[in-house]
Amino acid sequence: MTTPPQPAICLQYGLGTRAAYEAAQKSSQASFYAPIAVAITGVGLVGGELINQILALSAPSPFRIVSLSSSKHTLFSPQGLSLTPTSWKADLLEAEPMSPDVLQRKLIDLVSPNGKVVFVDNTSSEAVAARYPSLLEAGVNVITPNKKAFSGDAGLYDRIVAASKKSGAKFLNESTVGAGLPIISTLKDLVATGDKVHKIEGVFSGTMSYIFNNFSNGQEGGPSFSSVVRVAREKGYTEPHPADDLSGSDVARKLAILTRTIPSLQSTIPLPQGFKSVPTTTLIPEALSSLTSPESADEFTNRLVEFDSESDKLREDALKDGAVLRYVGVIDVKEGIVKADLQRYPKDHAFATSLGGSDNIISFHTERYGARPLIVQGAGAGAAVTAMGVLSDLLKLV
Numbered sequence: 001m002t003t004p005p006q007p008a009i010c011l012q013y014g015l016g017t018r019a020a021y022e023a024a025q026k027s028s029q030a031s032f033y034a035p036i037a038v039a040i041t042g043v044g045l046v047g048g049e050l051i052n053q054i055l056a057l058s059a060p061s062p063f064r065i066v067s068l069s070s071s072k073h074t075l076f077s078p079q080g081l082s083l084t085p086t087s088w089k090a091d092l093l094e095a096e097p098m099s100p101d102v103l104q105r106k107l108i109d110l111v112s113p114n115g116k117v118v119f120v121d122n123t124s125s126e127a128v129a130a131r132y133p134s135l136l137e138a139g140v141n142v143i144t145p146n147k148k149a150f151s152g153d154a155g156l157y158d159r160i161v162a163a164s165k166k167s168g169a170k171f172l173n174e175s176t177v178g179a180g181l182p183i184i185s186t187l188k189d190l191v192a193t194g195d196k197v198h199k200i201e202g203v204f205s206g207t208m209s210y211i212f213n214n215f216s217n218g219q220e221g222g223p224s225f226s227s228v229v230r231v232a233r234e235k236g237y238t239e240p241h242p243a244d245d246l247s248g249s250d251v252a253r254k255l256a257i258l259t260r261t262i263p264s265l266q267s268t269i270p271l272p273q274g275f276k277s278v279p280t281t282t283l284i285p286e287a288l289s290s291l292t293s294p295e296s297a298d299e300f301t302n303r304l305v306e307f308d309s310e311s312d313k314l315r316e317d318a319l320k321d322g323a324v325l326r327y328v329g330v331i332d333v334k335e336g337i338v339k340a341d342l343q344r345y346p347k348d349h350a351f352a353t354s355l356g357g358s359d360n361i362i363s364f365h366t367e368r369y370g371a372r373p374l375i376v377q378g379a380g381a382g383a384a385v386t387a388m389g390v391l392s393d394l395l396k397l398v
């Protein structure tokens, strides 16, 4: 019996993981490398873009897409679906429903010593997130931009970590913070190499960044708050319900995720209830605070116009002090503080001058990056960059 190639055999090519995979595919041992089975749940903005990015990878693809699921339909084929960028939507619409339990069992059946399986969750659903521990425990890797599982109660998060440790299946969530920007991987690398994090701070929301870069740009007047929220939503920056952005919850979730990514940070700043433990400033007018159901997203967005005069006053007051408004997040490890807040910055501050579009900017102040922080900046929302972060996580499994 021939022994399947071990990772060291790939390394001897002196190539990156994808190149090593391709080399092994071409070698006589290719049969041991079944393309990774990818199950995609959630085919909205990010999910749809991810499918197209996977289909655009050059051959031989390290992946075969075995399932596509919306909330109503599922396509499944253990050998890999035959998909094209122009036809998959119609194919999915014609597919029969499949219960998530049945899909989960089918995916678990595909796990084998030479066959990796990965569940990609592109929804913002808590119910889908609640499946991660059982998937991981059965050896199915989980990759997701969905923040729910990592930023809620400690219980689910602890079960995810325990299940992953037990089976060795990985969970990767780069796109949950800063979309495709290397934020989680940077933090992990800093800590894994022995650096000590003192403070992480910055603009963590693409939506809030877009809103305030345009609404509060240091000039007199400007567009109304409600109009810039509407455009942010049209551009695909907001959560499915924009209230999740304007409440500050999305930023609080990202702060919880970063804090939990590093066990030593968790011990300094415990967040037992996840993002709900993070002191957070909401921008939602009291009168709209009940419009939180998925069906009320349009009404919520439409009614923001009723409160534009209050936002105008905030902008004017800041401008009188020579300042702009920016929504920021801070994890101050030394002080034991974590918070999400709307703050004023002088018009010549980097947050006022260097941000555009949906840019995130995140500074890591560490022992090694002491005098000058390590800064990551770039688009922090939008389908293309978010799907890219998910795909880069997928490539880490190859």
Ligand SMILES: NC(=O)C1=CN([C@@H]2O[C@H](COP(=O)(O)OP(=O)(O)OC[C@H]3O[C@@H](n4cnc5c(N)ncnc54)[C@H](OP(=O)(O)O)[C@@H]3O)[C@@H](O)[C@H]2O)C=CC1
Pocket: 041, 042, 043, 044, 045, 046, 047, 069, 070, 071, 072, 122, 123, 124, 125, 127, 128, 145, 146, 147, 175, 176, 179, 206, 236, 237, 238, 239, 240, 380, 381, 382, 383, 386
């Ligand atoms: N957009 C962005 O810039 C970023 C998004 N993210 C995260 O990515 C995720 C997706 O965001 P986005 O694509 O913008 O949102 P969308 O609303 O466009 O897509 C979400 C999709 O999930 C589907 N869905 C919901 N529940 C289920 C379910 N139980 N099973 C299968 N499908 C389901 C919905 O479709 P239907 O109900 O019709 O089936 C919908 O199409 C979210 O978690 C978001 O926080 C992260 C970083 C950036």
Ligand SMILES: N[C@@H](CC=O)C(=O)O
Pocket: 175, 176, 177, 178, 179, 204, 205, 206, 207, 208, 237, 238, 239, 245, 250, 380, 381, 382
């Ligand atoms: N709504 C979020 C999307 C990415 O996480 C944001 O605006 O940052």
Ligand code: NA
Pocket: 174, 175, 176, 177, 178, 179, 180, 181, 182, 183, 184, 389
């Ligand atoms: Na990221």
